[in-house]
Amino acid sequence: MRESAYLVFIILGAIVAAVGMGAIVLKLIGVNPFDVYKVILTEPLKDIYGITEILVRTSPLVFIALGIAIAFRSGILNIGAEGQMQIGIISAAAIALAFPELPKPILLPMVLITGAVGGALWGGIAGYLKARMGVNEILSTVMLNYIAAQVYGFLLRGPMIDPEELTVGSGTPQTIRLPRTAWLDRLIPGTRLHTGLILALVMAVLVYLLLWRTTTGFRLRASGAEPRAARFAGIHVERSLVIAMLFSGGFAGLAGAVELTGVHRRAIEAISSGYGFSGIVVALFGGLHPAFIIPSAIFFGLLLIGADMTQRAMAVPANMVLVLQGAIILSIVSAKTFLNDPYTKDRFMRRMASFRLPRRKKKTVSGLGQGGPL
Amino acid sequence: MQTSKAQISSLQLEGVTKRFPGVLACDHVSIEVKAGQILALVGENGAGKSTLMNILMGLYQPDEGRILINGHETRFRSPNDAYACGIGMVHQHFMLVPNLTVTENVALGSKDFQSLLNLNLKGARRRIAEVSERYGLPVHADAYVDQLSVGEQQRVELVKTLCFGTRFLILDEPTSALTPQETDELINLLKRMSGDLSIIFISHKLNEVKALSDTVTVLRRGTVVYRGNTKDNSSQDLAALMTGHEVNLPHNACEDGCGNVLVSIKDLKVKSDRGNLALDGLSLDIRAGEILGLAGVSGNGQRELADVLAGLRKSVSGSVLLEEQNLLGKSPREIIDAGFGYIPEDRHDEGIVPSFSIRENLILKDFGTPRFRKGPFLRLKESEKNAEDLVHRFDVRCSSRETAAGSLSGGNIQKVILARELARQPKALVSVYPTRGLDMGASEFIHTKLLELRASGVAILLISEELEEIMNLSDRIAVIYKGRIVKILESGEATRPRLGLLMAGVKDDGGAA
Numbered sequence: 001m002r003e004s005a006y007l008v009f010i011i012l013g014a015i016v017a018a019v020g021m022g023a024i025v026l027k028l029i030g031v032n033p034f035d036v037y038k039v040i041l042t043e044p045l046k047d048i049y050g051i052t053e054i055l056v057r058t059s060p061l062v063f064i065a066l067g068i069a070i071a072f073r074s075g076i077l078n079i080g081a082e083g084q085m086q087i088g089i090i091s092a093a094a095i096a097l098a099f100p101e102l103p104k105p106i107l108l109p110m111v112l113i114t115g116a117v118g119g120a121l122w123g124g125i126a127g128y129l130k131a132r133m134g135v136n137e138i139l140s141t142v143m144l145n146y147i148a149a150q151v152y153g154f155l156l157r158g159p160m161i162d163p164e165e166l167t168v169g170s171g172t173p174q175t176i177r178l179p180r181t182a183w184l185d186r187l188i189p190g191t192r193l194h195t196g197l198i199l200a201l202v203m204a205v206l207v208y209l210l211l212w213r214t215t216t217g218f219r220l221r222a223s224g225a226e227p228r229a230a231r232f233a234g235i236h237v238e239r240s241l242v243i244a245m246l247f248s249g250g251f252a253g254l255a256g257a258v259e260l261t262g263v264h265r266r267a268i269e270a271i272s273s274g275y276g277f278s279g280i281v282v283a284l285f286g287g288l289h290p291a292f293i294i295p296s297a298i299f300f301g302l303l304l305i306g307a308d309m310t311q312r313a314m315a316v317p318a319n320m321v322l323v324l325q326g327a328i329i330l331s332i333v334s335a336k337t338f339l340n341d342p343y344t345k346d347r348f349m350r351r352m353a354s355f356r357l358p359r360r361k362k363k364t365v366s367g368l369g370q371g372g373p374l
Numbered sequence: 375m376q377t378s379k380a381q382i383s384s385l386q387l388e389g390v391t392k393r394f395p396g397v398l399a400c401d402h403v404s405i406e407v408k409a410g411q412i413l414a415l416v417g418e419n420g421a422g423k424s425t426l427m428n429i430l431m432g433l434y435q436p437d438e439g440r441i442l443i444n445g446h447e448t449r450f451r452s453p454n455d456a457y458a459c460g461i462g463m464v465h466q467h468f469m470l471v472p473n474l475t476v477t478e479n480v481a482l483g484s485k486d487f488q489s490l491l492n493l494n495l496k497g498a499r500r501r502i503a504e505v506s507e508r509y510g511l512p513v514h515a516d517a518y519v520d521q522l523s524v525g526e527q528q529r530v531e532l533v534k535t536l537c538f539g540t541r542f543l544i545l546d547e548p549t550s551a552l553t554p555q556e557t558d559e560l561i562n563l564l565k566r567m568s569g570d571l572s573i574i575f576i577s578h579k580l581n582e583v584k585a586l587s588d589t590v591t592v593l594r595r596g597t598v599v600y601r602g603n604t605k606d607n608s609s610q611d612l613a614a615l616m617t618g619h620e621v622n623l624p625h626n627a628c629e630d631g632c633g634n635v636l637v638s639i640k641d642l643k644v645k646s647d648r649g650n651l652a653l654d655g656l657s658l659d660i661r662a663g664e665i666l667g668l669a670g671v672s673g674n675g676q677r678e679l680a681d682v683l684a685g686l687r688k689s690v691s692g693s694v695l696l697e698e699q700n701l702l703g704k705s706p707r708e709i710i711d712a713g714f715g716y717i718p719e720d721r722h723d724e725g726i727v728p729s730f731s732i733r734e735n736l737i738l739k740d741f742g743t744p745r746f747r748k749g750p751f752l753r754l755k756e757s758e759k760n761a762e763d764l765v766h767r768f769d770v771r772c773s774s775r776e777t778a779a780g781s782l783s784g785g786n787i788q789k790v791i792l793a794r795e796l797a798r799q800p801k802a803l804v805s806v807y808p809t810r811g812l813d814m815g816a817s818e819f820i821h822t823k824l825l826e827l828r829a830s831g832v833a834i835l836l837i838s839e840e841l842e843e844i845m846n847l848s849d850r851i852a853v854i855y856k857g858r859i860v861k862i863l864e865s866g867e868a869t870r871p872r873l874g875l876l877m878a879g880v881k882d883d884g885g886a887a
Contacts, residue, residue, distance in 0.1 A: 214750045218734070218741050226727040231686055232718050233738040234707035 005352070006345055014335040021327035022320070031316055039313055040306030050305060052191040056263060057301035058294075060085075060255040062200040064279025065297060066207045067123075067251030069288040073211065074244030075224030075237075080126060080141025081252040082276025083148030084119040088253025089260050090155055091118030093175055093267040096260075097160075100179035107181045112199075112257045119253015120246045122148060127245025131238035137245075145276070156267060174268040184262035194262035203251070204290040210247075211290075220244050252276060274322075278304070281325045284332055300325075382460055382542050382572060383409045383444055390439035392425055399425040401596040402439065405574075407542075407589075412564070412573045414583040414604060417593035418616055418813035419783050423576050426593070427544050431463050432456045454485075462540030464531045466547045472520035476513055477502060480534050498537070505536045509567050525556035532563075543567075544574045549582060550811055554841065554874065555671070561586050578616065578813050580609040592616055617815045624821050625846050626665060626828070626865065632849060633662030636833040637802045642692035642702075644678045644857075651690070652678040654857040660802065660833040665824065667848030667865075668837045671877050675857040676837050677719065680806045683835075684716050685709040696802060710739055715800030715832075717791055717808050721784065725791040728780025732772055733761035735779045736794050760797075768793040769819070785816025792823055802833040809843060821847060841873055855879045 023033035044050035064081045071078035078084075092115030099107055126144060129135035156173040165172050184194040211217040222230040223240035230237050259271055278300055286296030307321035338344055385407050392400040400422045407413045417423050428434045430441065432450030440447050443459060450456045456463075470479050481487040481498035488494070502515045513526070513533050522530065528548060535543065545564075549557045564573060564586060577583055583590060584604060592600040592615040600607075600615045607615075614620050637660040646652035652675045660666045670676060681687035683694065685706035694702045701709050710716075718724035726735045737746050737757045746753050746760070761775040768789045772782060779790055788808065795803065805824065809817040824847060828834055838844050844851055845868055852862045853876040861876050 213752055213754070215742050215747050215752055216750065218752060222727050222730065222734075222738065225729045226723055228720070228724045229727045229738070231706060232684060232716060232724045234705070234710045236705070236707070 006348055007339070009348070010335050010338050013338075014331040017334070018324070018327040018331040021330070022324045025323050026316070026320070029316070031314060036310050036314060036316055036320070039310045040303060043309045043313070044302055044305040048188070049191065050309075052188060052193040053305050054298065054301040055197055056192050056194070057304045058297045059194075059196040059200045059262070060259050060275045061279055061282045061297035061300055062204060062294060063251045063255035063258065064275055065283035065286060065293045066203055066290060067248040067255075068280050068283035069286075069290065069293060070207065070211065070220065070251070071123075071244050071248035072283065072288050073224050074220040074240055075227060076127065076130060076137050076241050076244050076248075078123065078126070078141055078245065078248045079138055079280065080123060080144050080148075080276070081248070081255075081279050082272050082274070083141070083145035084122045084249040084252035085256040085259075085272045085276050086148045086152040087122040088115035088119035088256030089267055089271055090152055090160070091115060091253070092257035092260050093178065094160065096178045096182035097175060100181070102181060104181040107179070108184070108261065111178075111182045111261060112254060115257025115260070116250040116254040119256065120250035123245040123249015123252065124242060126249075127242040130245075131241045153269070156269060160267070162266075172268075175266050177266045178261065182261055183265055184258065192263055194258075196258035196262040199258065201294065203254075204294055208290040216243070252279075255279075278325060281329055285328060381409070384442075385461075385542060385572065386442040387426065387430065388440050388442060390426065390429060390436045390441075392422075392429060392434060392436050398596050400429070400436075403593065403596070403598055404439075405591050405598070405601075407572050407574060409572055410568060410570070411589060412568050412575055412587045414587035414590045415574055415576045415593065416578055416580070416583055416590060416612060416616055418578065418815060419785060419811075420595075421593040421616075422596040423593055424546065427463065427546060427574070427576065430456065430461065430544065457484075457538050457540075460539055460541035461544065462535035462538055462542070463544040463546065464528075464535055464548060466550060468527050468531050470519045470527060470530060470534075473518060475516050475518055476522075476530050476533075477515045479519060479530065480537050483534055484538050486538075501537045502533060505533050509536065509563075509570070511536075511563065525552055525559070528552060528556070528560065540571070542572045542574075544576070546576045547578075547811075548575070549577065549579060554839070555878070557582065580612050583612065584609055594618055613814050616813070623814070623818055623842075623846055624825055626825060626849060632664035633831060635659045636662045636697060637835070638693075638695040640693045640695070642679070642682065642694065643690040644675075644682050644687060644692075645690060646675075646678055652857050653682070653689075655692075656854070656858055658835075658852060658859060660835055662801075662833050663828055663831045664849045665828050665834045665836050665847050667844035667851040668835060668854055669841060669844050669851055669873055669877055670839075670854035672839055674854050676806070676854060678857075679854075680719065680804060680837060683709075683714070683804050684718070713801035715795040715798060715803040717788075717795060717803070717805040719806040719810075721787050721791055722780065726779045726787055729778055731776045732765065732770065732779050732782075732790055733757055733775045735790055736761050736764055736797075739794060739798065764793040764797055768823075783816075785812050785819075788812060788816060788820060792820060796823065796827060800832060802835070803827060804835045804837070806837045807839065808836070809838075809840070817843075841870055845870075845873075853877055 019037070026033040026036050044054055064085065068078055068081060092111045095114040096107065096111045122144060126137050126140040129140050130137045153173065156175065160175050162169070162174055162176040165174065184196050187193045187195055187197065211221060219235050220240050220243065222233070222235055223237045227237045255275060256272065260267060264271055282296045282300050283293060286293035303321050303324060307318040310316040310320065311318040387403060387405050389402045389404055390400050391402055403422065403426055405413065405415070415423050425434065429436050432452045432455050441450065442448065448459065471482065474482070477495055477499050478493070480502055481493045481495055487498045499515050502513065506512055511529055511533050513530055519527060519530065549560060552560060561582060575583070575587055587604045590602065590604045590607065590612065591598055592612065594616060639656060639658045642653050642656045643651055644653040656675065656679065658666065668676065678687060682689050685704055685708070689702055692702065693700055696712055696714065699712060701712060701714070722728060727738065737760060740746055741752060746756050758775070765772065765775055770786050770789045770793065772786065779787060782790070808820050808824070812820070824834060824836070836844065836847060845865065848865050850862055850864055851868045851873065852859045853873060855877065856879065860879070860881070
């Protein structure tokens, strides 16, 4: 009973802290935080366009967060989803443009798989470096993000640029449109909502099965939860790290391929637009569990769309959503610390008790402090 | 001294009760210590000793009951309040910053030596010198803590606590990381210091309790079951009070002869993490149905030997044969599959995955075998059946088989590990410090199981620092010193002093070093 009171108190505290931090920043830029929050949380839900756009943002967030969850649970912190997604986009686009005459049932799966493989290989580099040479994965994945961004930019501006952009266009760095046979179908005509969302939901189920129902998942989770015990039990921890990063990068790459074939249908700059980082927040907010990652991704989809709308409606920069994400991460991490600390819990219980009970007069330490020096 | 401490002529806890969700950790516990006395607080793990001391140190607040100092009721809101009263505690796990010097550690621990931007290192050094002199506790004030041995670190902890002006010392299982020699030294030291200080000594090593304390209070499941003079009770009596039943740690009856050599280690050379040879040509034979005890002061190559046998450390040269099959250089998986069982030194982080359930930990080595696997999938039903069976057979006390194994007590964790290893029916078993830090009841259980395993023809290597454990269980005792076996004794020939000398590297008159 008191346990759960503590839990509720901490969770409420975390929410208040996150909202409060955001409010302070909003106040500083001179707008009314309540109005902004109201727009963010309600405006997108007012019409079908807003709702479908939320779900359009949800799909890549789910894919990436699933990959992040696999990596984090296997003991490797993948911060490189952004780069893995870009590699996924560019390799998927390359395959789609290389085989435009293939029929859809062959080309579309091929494109999606290529995207996943591209992301997996990019993620696998960091996994291999960690397993073989102990290179810190946070550093290597972040650095690989920069490299991926440069490779992506180079290919879009050079070898893969739409030739018409060079001859008659403005030189916009983008590829030509993908053949129709490489397009994901739209779920609701007139909106951008595509079948990638269904794929995302299926993948969430598969990741759950992978982690908790297969021997591979058992190996990955054991390696992540306590690598020393896993080694003593004969599990090849280094191999697990590489496998985890292949999966993790693969999901980021798949997110890219789905975004490419479902929404933009050509590779342009900024398709990834921070999904790789938002996905980490989504995964943490969802407790690294597929079942909670889905609602978490919808919520962050709402935040992203809401922030866009406040930009238009109230001239608040959409980047505010990054501030909110930061505040949420801080709150989650602090809340976990509080929940895991028995002393803080005990102190909280005491405070609660002293609020409820009538105060008794207590003699304190200072009451006995006479006596000579040592 | 800047803070003046009142002389503590008596300290009482009266009717202290502390509840945690689902547990009554302390149930109307009362203890009393007078000036210059040493009180031993004994009890099994989970009896409430640590909770009681955390209450005394102000880390927890009691639900009921009070603390009386010199007859006055006192409340400690935090450890600082307790320090201010002259009560100090040395924790079981050292609270030192390893990459700072002794002086810096002392200065960091006390507000006396801190101003806003400055640590008063000179003052701290002076205080250390005073304390060292007063209590005969030599410490090197400028040494870095991580350069010191465990025994020296223990001494630094003592000095640090005394530098805060402690007049009343609480020691929580101070000998658990010490070698036998260091333990004897510490006990003599505490005896000398007791003229000046009051001490509460928490332990479940009853020979130490007998050697050191004046009075003893026995806790069992949160209540005081005995309070009296130490000298009126034998270790046997105290053990029975602690556990609630007669305790007879089983002995190796040694009646049936052992079988053929099953494990043969020849001329093994292995490097330590620092790059020197930790094992320098070690040879050992272990026969089927034999417990071979490996005695030695820790740090003489035991850890490296255990690692090599698990396949987790590379060797320079030599061979390890299990029934003619060379296991050296094989992967941990191959060694496990060859029939090697293993009880690791650090049961909490090497023996189990703490956040995994008991059920999952019980299949940690075998989840890939056909019994627990169907294609790529785990057979959950089968692992549940397995857990149900083993939890019952090994008497693992848990609220559910889905409980995180890391939340169990040390004894129950060890039972989970033992259950997993024994259920695999190993040919040979390496058991490293199997009862370190466990209470009598759990030790008894584990010793019994090891002897049963011996009777079924398994070759067992028992690495331990507890001479009593080794002498009780082993058929033969090998003494390791600086990476070599200096002598192998039949269990009948081994006596405490003889082993002690061999462990210190003194050659035996038998001469076969």
